[in-house]
Amino acid sequence: MARIIGIGAGAVGLGTAMLLARDGHDVVVLERDAPPPSASADEAWTTWQRRSVNQFRLPHFLLARTRKILDTELPDVARAVEDEGGLRMNPLLQIPEEIRGSERPGDGEFECLTARRPVFESAFARVAEGTDGLDVRRGAAVESLVVDTAAARPTVIGVRTAEGDELRGDLVVDLGGRRSAMPKLLADAGLPTPVEELDDSGFMYFGRHFVSSDGSVPFALGPGIMHLGTITSLTLPADNGTWGLVIVTNAKDRALLGLRDPDRWETVFKSLPLVAHWLDGTPLEDGVVTISKIEDRIRTYVVDGAPVATGVVAVGDAGACSNPSQGRGVSIGMLHGTVLRDTLRSAGLDDKDEFALAFHEATESTVRPWFEWTRSGDRHRLAEVDAMIDGKPYKPDDPAFEMERALGAAATLDPGCLRAGISATLVLTPLDESLRDAGLRARALELGASWRDQPVLAPSRDELVAMATA
Numbered sequence: 001m002a003r004i005i006g007i008g009a010g011a012v013g014l015g016t017a018m019l020l021a022r023d024g025h026d027v028v029v030l031e032r033d034a035p036p037p038s039a040s041a042d043e044a045w046t047t048w049q050r051r052s053v054n055q056f057r058l059p060h061f062l063l064a065r066t067r068k069i070l071d072t073e074l075p076d077v078a079r080a081v082e083d084e085g086g087l088r089m090n091p092l093l094q095i096p097e098e099i100r101g102s103e104r105p106g107d108g109e110f111e112c113l114t115a116r117r118p119v120f121e122s123a124f125a126r127v128a129e130g131t132d133g134l135d136v137r138r139g140a141a142v143e144s145l146v147v148d149t150a151a152a153r154p155t156v157i158g159v160r161t162a163e164g165d166e167l168r169g170d171l172v173v174d175l176g177g178r179r180s181a182m183p184k185l186l187a188d189a190g191l192p193t194p195v196e197e198l199d200d201s202g203f204m205y206f207g208r209h210f211v212s213s214d215g216s217v218p219f220a221l222g223p224g225i226m227h228l229g230t231i232t233s234l235t236l237p238a239d240n241g242t243w244g245l246v247i248v249t250n251a252k253d254r255a256l257l258g259l260r261d262p263d264r265w266e267t268v269f270k271s272l273p274l275v276a277h278w279l280d281g282t283p284l285e286d287g288v289v290t291i292s293k294i295e296d297r298i299r300t301y302v303v304d305g306a307p308v309a310t311g312v313v314a315v316g317d318a319g320a321c322s323n324p325s326q327g328r329g330v331s332i333g334m335l336h337g338t339v340l341r342d343t344l345r346s347a348g349l350d351d352k353d354e355f356a357l358a359f360h361e362a363t364e365s366t367v368r369p370w371f372e373w374t375r376s377g378d379r380h381r382l383a384e385v386d387a388m389i390d391g392k393p394y395k396p397d398d399p400a401f402e403m404e405r406a407l408g409a410a411a412t413l414d415p416g417c418l419r420a421g422i423s424a425t426l427v428l429t430p431l432d433e434s435l436r437d438a439g440l441r442a443r444a445l446e447l448g449a450s451w452r453d454q455p456v457l458a459p460s461r462d463e464l465v466a467m468a469t470a
């Protein structure tokens with residue numbers, strides 16, 4: 001079994017490290033930030049500072065793929081999230097039976113297990129602390145790499161921390177999140193850097209958390225993510241009777257920057273008939289928490305059939321990160337963690353080139369399709385918002401876009417279309433896989449053909465701008 005060094009103890013980092021340690025590897029994870037408080041979910045929420053994770057205070061929702069991986073691979077982590085008050089809910093079964101049809105075998109797959117970010121991450125951290133074969137060292141920032149330049153191909157064989165410690169291992173796993181400095185660390189060590197595909201996804205987030213007085217969460221009258229004209233609403237149930245609400249805008253849409261103000265934010269949220277009732281709770285923050293510059297990025301460590309360096313791989317956001325409003329980050333990252341665990345099982349590390357190629361191929365076939373789907377959706381959504389602001393119709397020449405929007409509209413009329421849409425949304429079954437069913441495709445196109453004519457239940461653009469600037 002291998003000695004593995006992980007850089008970063010975020011949610012995916014810890015999840016991956018636990019998967020590897022439980023497979024018999026000797027795993028050390030180095031994390032720059034402070035540990036979680038040792039007490040309750042409440043304390044994690046109020047006191048834990050995570051300076052290196054910009055989105056730490058923003059609403060998160062964990063999709064069914066994460067729940068499925070936790071239930072099957074890390075059941076004690078699932079229990080720990082629930083012990084902290086985490087919420088198990090099945091978004092499909094919450095939809096009235098007249099729309100979703102009667103329950104079908106397999107509908108249980110859609111169950112999600114979710115909590116606020118500090119709450120679920122502290123639950124992950126607590127289980128990681130007690131995991132045999134896993135040593136999480138906090139307050140340890142990796143500053144440089146140890147490299148074997150005498151090898152046939154430059155190979156990373158360890159790391160050095162800011163505190164001057166040197167650790168050596170068979171594999172270094174970059175778990176450093178969307179701001180990982182790995183390309184710079186490789187360049188500083190004189191090694192080639194991974195190829196990076198970067199889109200400034202250009203969304204801006206304006207979020208707040210709420211809590212109810214009786215531990216309940218509001219009833220959903222629509223999907224957790226809804227495009228409502230030039231804004232998108234997110235309504236995300238969480239632990240202990242809390243939930244997160246977000247308004248997502250195109251970051252270039254300066255007319256809506258006023259949403260930073262809590263009164264304006266509330267006025268706009270109240271004007272959205274399908275989600276206004278989610279305001280019926282006590283805010284957990286005084287202000288609106290914002291984030292922008294959240295790009296889509298994927299890094300490839302194999303170029304023209306050869307690894308750029310061996311002994312190092314990237315998992316989670318450090319490897320691929322996409323538009324967070326879809327809530328896919330932890331799910332895709334945990335999926336990637338299982339891919340790493342399985343590649344170590346099948347290819348081993350005796351031949352590092354062979355391992356690098358095998359992990360690359362598995363990443364391309366498992367992770368990339370989810371990333372590509374998200375990136376394509378982001379590009380369309382940004383262009384659609386731009387067109388709406390300019391008062392023009394958005395009609396790209398892209399059959400996949402038309403099909404996806406038609407399927408969305410058909411979902412309220414056809415239980416099969418509904419399940420195909422939700423299954424992809426929850427990172428369970430890719431949409432193109434479901435759409436291989438010719439009958440489903442035909443129903444989606446027929447029932448959803450008039451998706452452009454559906455009313456948008458939101459204020460007009462002029463009304464929205466007036467509320468955001470008043």
Ligand SMILES: Cc1cc2nc3c(=O)[nH]c(=O)nc-3n(C[C@H](O)[C@H](O)[C@H](O)COP(=O)(O)OP(=O)(O)OC[C@H]3O[C@@H](n4cnc5c(N)ncnc54)[C@H](O)[C@@H]3O)c2cc1C
Pocket residue numbers: 007008009010011012013014030031032033052053055058059060061062063140141142143175176177178179180181205291294315316317318324325326327328329330331333
């Ligand atoms: C606004 C926003 C909302 C989101 N909402 C959702 C959601 O609803 N659902 C969802 O599934 N995903 C969501 N995501 C994505 C999710 O947050 C990420 O996918 C997830 O955090 C990735 O986990 P990770 O462990 O790969 O990286 P991170 O959580 O970013 O952790 C990386 C860790 O590496 C550490 N680190 C970095 N460099 C070093 C170094 N040199 N030395 C030591 N430590 C280092 C950092 O301190 C950090 O702790 C959202 C993202 C954003 C931006």
